[in-house]
Amino acid sequence: MIPPQEATEIIFNHLFTFPAETIELSQAHGRVLQEDVQADRDFPPFDRVTMDGIAYDFDDLKGDQPELVIEDMQLAGEPKKTLTQAGHCLEAMTGAVLPEGTNTVTPYEDIDVQERDGKKVAVIQKMPAQKGLNVHDQGFDRQKSEVLITKGTLLSPSQIAVAASVGKAQIKVTQAPKATIVSTGDELVKVDEEPKPYQIRQSNNYAIRAALANFRVSADFFHLPDSLEKTTAGLADIMEKYPIVILSGGVSRGKRDYVPDALEALGVQKLFHRVKQRPAKPFWFGVKEKQNAVFALPGNPVSTFLCFHRYLQPWLEKSLGLADRPTQWATLNDHVKFAPELTYFLQVLAHSDKSGQFSATPIEGHGSGDFANLLRCNGFIELPADRSHFRQGEVFPFIPFVR
Amino acid sequence: MIPPQEATEIIFNHLFTFPAETIELSQAHGRVLQEDVQADRDFPPFDRVTMDGIAYDFDDLKGDQPELVIEDMQLAGEPKKTLTQAGHCLEAMTGAVLPEGTNTVTPYEDIDVQERDGKKVAVIQKMPAQKGLNVHDQGFDRQKSEVLITKGTLLSPSQIAVAASVGKAQIKVTQAPKATIVSTGDELVKVDEEPKPYQIRQSNNYAIRAALANFRVSADFFHLPDSLEKTTAGLADIMEKYPIVILSGGVSRGKRDYVPDALEALGVQKLFHRVKQRPAKPFWFGVKEKQNAVFALPGNPVSTFLCFHRYLQPWLEKSLGLADRPTQWATLNDHVKFAPELTYFLQVLAHSDKSGQFSATPIEGHGSGDFANLLRCNGFIELPADRSHFRQGEVFPFIPFVR
Numbered sequence: 029m030i031p032p033q034e035a036t037e038i039i040f041n042h043l044f045t046f047p048a049e050t051i052e053l054s055q056a057h058g059r060v061l062q063e064d065v066q067a068d069r070d071f072p073p074f075d076r077v078t079m080d081g082i083a084y085d086f087d088d089l090k091g092d093q094p095e096l097v098i099e100d101m102q103l104a105g106e107p108k109k110t111l112t113q114a115g116h117c118l119e120a121m122t123g124a125v126l127p128e129g130t131n132t133v134t135p136y137e138d139i140d141v142q143e144r145d146g147k148k149v150a151v152i153q154k155m156p157a158q159k160g161l162n163v164h165d166q167g168f169d170r171q172k173s174e175v176l177i178t179k180g181t182l183l184s185p186s187q188i189a190v191a192a193s194v195g196k197a198q199i200k201v202t203q204a205p206k207a208t209i210v211s212t213g214d215e216l217v218k219v220d221e222e223p224k225p226y227q228i229r230q231s232n233n234y235a236i237r238a239a240l241a242n243f244r245v246s247a248d249f250f251h252l253p254d255s256l257e258k259t260t261a262g263l264a265d266i267m268e269k270y271p272i273v274i275l276s277g278g279v280s281r282g283k284r285d286y287v288p289d290a291l292e293a294l295g296v297q298k299l300f301h302r303v304k305q306r307p308a309k310p311f312w313f314g315v316k317e318k319q320n321a322v323f324a325l326p327g328n329p330v331s332t333f334l335c336f337h338r339y340l341q342p343w344l345e346k347s348l349g350l351a352d353r354p355t356q357w358a359t360l361n362d363h364v365k366f367a368p369e370l371t372y373f374l375q376v377l378a379h380s381d382k383s384g385q386f387s388a389t390p391i392e393g394h395g396s397g398d399f400a401n402l403l404r405c406n407g408f409i410e411l412p413a414d415r416s417h418f419r420q421g422e423v424f425p426f427i428p429f430v431r
Numbered sequence: 432m433i434p435p436q437e438a439t440e441i442i443f444n445h446l447f448t449f450p451a452e453t454i455e456l457s458q459a460h461g462r463v464l465q466e467d468v469q470a471d472r473d474f475p476p477f478d479r480v481t482m483d484g485i486a487y488d489f490d491d492l493k494g495d496q497p498e499l500v501i502e503d504m505q506l507a508g509e510p511k512k513t514l515t516q517a518g519h520c521l522e523a524m525t526g527a528v529l530p531e532g533t534n535t536v537t538p539y540e541d542i543d544v545q546e547r548d549g550k551k552v553a554v555i556q557k558m559p560a561q562k563g564l565n566v567h568d569q570g571f572d573r574q575k576s577e578v579l580i581t582k583g584t585l586l587s588p589s590q591i592a593v594a595a596s597v598g599k600a601q602i603k604v605t606q607a608p609k610a611t612i613v614s615t616g617d618e619l620v621k622v623d624e625e626p627k628p629y630q631i632r633q634s635n636n637y638a639i640r641a642a643l644a645n646f647r648v649s650a651d652f653f654h655l656p657d658s659l660e661k662t663t664a665g666l667a668d669i670m671e672k673y674p675i676v677i678l679s680g681g682v683s684r685g686k687r688d689y690v691p692d693a694l695e696a697l698g699v700q701k702l703f704h705r706v707k708q709r710p711a712k713p714f715w716f717g718v719k720e721k722q723n724a725v726f727a728l729p730g731n732p733v734s735t736f737l738c739f740h741r742y743l744q745p746w747l748e749k750s751l752g753l754a755d756r757p758t759q760w761a762t763l764n765d766h767v768k769f770a771p772e773l774t775y776f777l778q779v780l781a782h783s784d785k786s787g788q789f790s791a792t793p794i795e796g797h798g799s800g801d802f803a804n805l806l807r808c809n810g811f812i813e814l815p816a817d818r819s820h821f822r823q824g825e826v827f828p829f830i831p832f833v834r
Contacts, residue, residue: 057641080685105617121685123618125629169801186805189638197623214508215526220600226528235592238460282483282524359787380789384762384826398572402589423787431834
């Protein structure tokens with residue numbers, strides 16, 4: 029048995045690399061960027077008017093309520109116009125190019141437009157405090173060629189928008205690997221079957237598939253019966269097709285727990301079996317060359333769920349090329365006692381409260397079989413093995429499972 | 432102009448209701464539940480063995496190292512067996528039904544199995560502290576018919592798993608409404624077009640479509656030119672097809688800002704125009720009967736993004752039937768000065784740090800046009816209009832935009 033930190037290190041020493049692929053930007057949400065996205069032009073690409081009003085040369089303003097003859101209008105989407113003479117101005121709209129010969133914009137609410145000798149004149153009611161107001165200078169935000177989004181970024185809505193703005197109609201992302209979730213256990217029936225009194229329905233596979241979908245990884249389901257021969261034969265087929273093999277159940281010390289033996293018979297290198305933790309002590313991890321990563325998770329639903337979020341998800345994120353995310357820390361909201369010398373992953377409902385604390389309320393439930401308890405929680409906190417008493421107000425790492 | 436709180440109330444007074452539909456559970460992740468999901472059986476459905484070992488009657492134990500003759504084995508997935516005589520036991524595997532006539536399980540690691548007169552005998556090395564150990568009693572977690580997941584819950588992986596366990600192969604969720612994102616502004620070109628020096632590419636539509644996808648709402652794109660006739664005609668068509676109409680741009684006071692006039696010409700009831708906030712002051716909201724909700728957002732990218740997350744998303748969540756979520760609060764990590772009498776939505780990078788504080792670092796950027804700045808942030812904090820100085824350590828509502 030090894031502690032969770034050692035299990036984590038072993039898992040991180042066996043990351044996979046998945047190839048890149050170029051996809052439509054419209055499909056890229058939730059994918060991991062595999063190139064640097066650069067500014068194709070300055071940001072903004074031209075001196076940009078930011079208020080609807082008049083554009084003029086600041087040095088033309090004389091007196092208290094200067095008047096400027098309106099000679100033209102500069103609309104958004106029009107080529108740049110030029111101010112033809114001193115003492116004049118152009119109307120200019122938000123998003124328009126700042127006309128040549130002007131440097132300042134005053135919004136309509138600060139001017140009064142009057143008619144003089146058949147000409148429209150803008151009378152400035154509120155003097156601009158300085159030259160350059162309401163103009164967003166070319167290149168002020170970002171320079172051409174500057175890297176805007178770095179390789180390894182998860183593409184969320186703001187990244188998608190910036191990629192669109194620089195013309196990335198296609199974008200390079202990590203290919204989503206194929207995964208499978210293999211349930212074991214003769215007591216399991218399918219979701220649409222009526223279980224006999226001594227049977228239960230499969231559910232871990234649904235939980236993991238949904239969690240994988242957050243990373244745009246799809247997963248197929250298989251079920252293997254409690255037989256060494258059939259488990260070995262079934263896994264042999266499965267391992268041909270799926271680089272990521274997630275097993276649920278069959279890794280304890282029961283008489284019918286054939287998963288470790290079957291995996292070793294298939295040449296999967298066992299990297300660890302059993303972790304000093306509750307839940308999910310029987311967790312098994314191994315790899316077959318660079319071909320398969322095998323996460324054999326204990327079958328109890330809370331154990332499966334914990335292992336996915338604490339071990340498998342970080343492995344997946346790193347293997348997809350995602351940059352590291354900072355650990356989240358939560359303040360324990362109650363006293364907790366846990367005597368065994370195991371790392372205790374406590375189910376909590378955490379929330380950033382009105383005091384600005386990210387506080388975690390323990391919701392213990394009835395052990396690793398009580399997965400209805402997960403519904404009331406949004407994560408685990410990780411309590412170290414070398415202590416038994418954990419006090420209200422102490423801070424521990426938080427592992428979220430609701431997004 | 433109205434303050435954000437009033438805008439919120441108006442929006443919440445104009446929620447929509449979308450019909451329910453029954454879909455495959457495998458498609459339900461991220462959808463909003465439209466029925467109560469009940470336990471179809473007790474949880475667990477039988478007295479369940481939770482460790483691999485031997486099952487026996489606690490009252491049979493005599494002396495220091497009692498011996499029990501192993502008479503049979505109870506596997507997971509087998510019908511319940513019965514202990515035939517006192518002083519005997521059955522081997523029993525995790526997930527199996529507890530055999531009739533037994534009440535306690537001792538794991539293999541606490542027993543020694545020996546051969547006596549051709550019979551297998553379990554010698555208990557470590558006495559159980561009490562009757563009933565390692566048995567998960569029928570109905571202990573949840574009783575049959577108990578509501579496990581309530582209507583209005585967002586279906587995340589743990590809910591999907593619990594729904595699977597009670598046989599909900601099909602499940603009732605809110606139908607995803609059709610949405611459209613209509614960009615306006617003659618300066619805009621498509622993502623795959625090469626913009627002229629005075630043009631920019633569309634990007635707000637990409638941001639909003641990706642954000643809507645988090646709620647499984649798909650959205651079509653349209654673009655309307657800066658013309659009252661064309662805007663009105665285009666919107667008339669669009670409003671026939673889409674209950675949720677999101678416009679980007681054309682709501683300021685510019686000479687070519689035709690959106691409010693076009694909407695009013697089409698019989699959309701204006702509920703407000705302009706909110707006392709920065710960014711996104713020109714935000715316009717209206718409804719046409721129960722047929723269309725129209726969110727006309729200012730076209731600056733940061734403004735669009737703010738309005739989506741601060742106003743449109745809560746409206747959508749409530750209209751989909753989602754139960755209220757608690758406000759998140761963040762501790763401001765620096766001093767901030769903002770003089771205008773407007774609610775200031777400050778861009779921040781927030782994180783629950785090692786002190787257990789959910790702390791928000793301001794990343795101000797260059798105003799509402801500087802959307803590359805959003806890439807460095809994960810939310811806004813909402814600073815009230817009636818103050819100008821906001822001190823480090825003060826706590827404000829947090830509006831996340833990265834999931």
